[in-house]
Amino acid sequence: MIPIAKPYITEEDARAAYDTILTGWITQGPKVQEFEEKFAAYTGAKYAVAVSNCTTALHLSMIVAGITVGDEVICPSLSYIATANAITYVGGSPIFAEVEPGTYNLDPVDVERRITSKTKAILVVHQIGFPADLDAFQALSIKYNLTIIEDAACAAGSAYKEAKIGSHSDLVCFSFHPRKVISTGDGGMITTSRQDYYERLKMLRQHGMSVNDRIRHESKEVVFEDHVEVGYNYRMTDIQAAIGIKQLEKLDWIVNERRKVARFYNEAFRGLPHIKLPAEQNGQFSNFQSYSIYLKAGYGLKRNELMQLLLDWGIATRRGVMTTHRESAYKRSHKEVVLPISEDMQDNSIILPLYVPMEQEEVIYIAETFCAMIKNPKAFSAKVENF
Ligand SMILES: Cc1ncc(COP(=O)(O)O)c(C=O)c1O
The missing domain is CATH 3.40.640.10 (Type I PLP-dependent aspartate aminotransferase-like (Major domain))
Structure with a gap:
């Protein structure tokens, strides 16, 4: 795993x-x-x-x-x-x-x-x-x-x-x-x-x-x-x-190593249908604390199904960042709050493994598995229907 x-x-x-x-x-x-x-x-x-x-x-x-x-x-x-x-x-x-x-x-x-x-x-x-x-x-x-x-x-x-x-x-x-x-x-x-x-x-x-x-x-x-x-x-x-x-x-070295993995993922995933990659803009320099991908509307598989599939193939992931107003602790006091963009980002983002040091084989395995899964999830599980 x-x-x-x-x-x-x-x-x-x-x-x-x-x-x-x-x-x-x-x-x-x-x-x-x-x-x-x-x-x-x-x-x-x-x-x-x-x-x-x-x-x-x-x-x-x-x-x-x-x-x-x-x-x-x-x-x-x-x-x-x-x-x-x-x-x-x-x-x-x-x-x-x-x-x-x-x-x-x-x-x-x-x-x-x-x-x-x-x-x-x-x-x-x-x-x-x-x-x-x-x-x-x-x-x-x-x-x-x-x-x-x-x-x-x-x-x-x-x-x-x-x-x-x-x-x-x-x-x-x-x-x-x-x-x-x-x-x-x-x-x-x-x-x-x-x-x-x-x-x-x-x-x-x-x-x-x-x-x-x-x-x-x-x-x-x-x-x-x-x-x-x-x-x-x-x-x-x-x-x-x-x-x-x-x-x-070691912080600057760690950040540099994390950025290398993020660059590798970005290159590997560029051009894949239905996904939006993390990208720096407006003077941002990111330490890539997490590598989060957004699944666009129209992708046949639900985010959670993709997470399960990745787990079945030995890759741990996490859901995108949480929305606080939908957690029980805030739900009652913030009933009226509707934040469509935040909710969509939480529901359709997926965080991939990223740490230091990451073996080259691990990064390649994740990149290849993810690409193949995005294109054809049915090849990875008989449970995938309607894709
Ligand atoms: C954005 C943000 N704020 C605050 C915290 C809380 O940090 P700590 O666990 O050090 O209290 C976290 C932890 O994940 C976080 O992601």
Whole structure:
């Protein structure tokens, strides 16, 4: 079975975790600080704050952006549910907007239509590693005085108009879950160039404490901390950060390898009937966190039937990105929401395996099987009827 994804974790990464454990400093400490400094330098942001995952990064970003009860935040429904959840956590209302056909990313024109006097922010997602049209959202932010928060869970190593994701807005949130391009097991990061955000984020992720453990430990004088506001335990451990530092060193190489596989797929699938391939446009540089294909209307086989067929032939796939407004958690409160493009993208997209390193034979097997299956699924299963 060819899996959908595998984290690229090496001996070197494992050794970094091992060595860190033996230092005796195993939760947030010097390795977290080093990872933050290196991640900020990599993205071109002034500061970075490491946290336990991207969901907690988004939650803290909502707090420092001042989102509160009754505020509206516009976001895509076509995203992992954590995007909308972060808004809900602070009492805000996620206002779901449409994505652009084919790009998986928010449509700035539809976003503008949904702005009201209650709108406080736009939560822009760089879906499956493809940067959203940040220039358009920054223009909306200026026109309507809105905060831009970027959900870059999938976008470490991606770039928009030559600048790395993480450098464009005041709050950009990353994930290091194993399904992402680099991983620390679980883990997250917020980049910002605002010192006030930086200071508050560091405090909030550690119970609202005015002094962190490392500073207390290094001090030659007795230090007493205050808990300045109600905070959270959203710390990253030094064990995770040690892995993250090593992963970050490999990030550009990993992205390059992923792009090679994506290019191979694109070449192999070009010209196939009924499918739309992922394509970079408008200054996008994608890390290809996922390789997602859209099945156009008129293809004889249903998306789920194709997924089953691929599984029967040893290739794991996933459905396209979810639509949050159709999940039970949001269905009742968002009954009136209809997003035909997002719904179509979810229902008719299919994600193929992509990881590093991928054996040449695996890539060739997937490409050949997929091409042959798209053209003639009946040759692969007696169960296929009416094609
Ligand atoms: C777009 C998006 N936002 C947020 C998250 C949540 O990330 P984490 O699992 O690190 O909390 C994910 C995870 O898949 C995601 O894809």
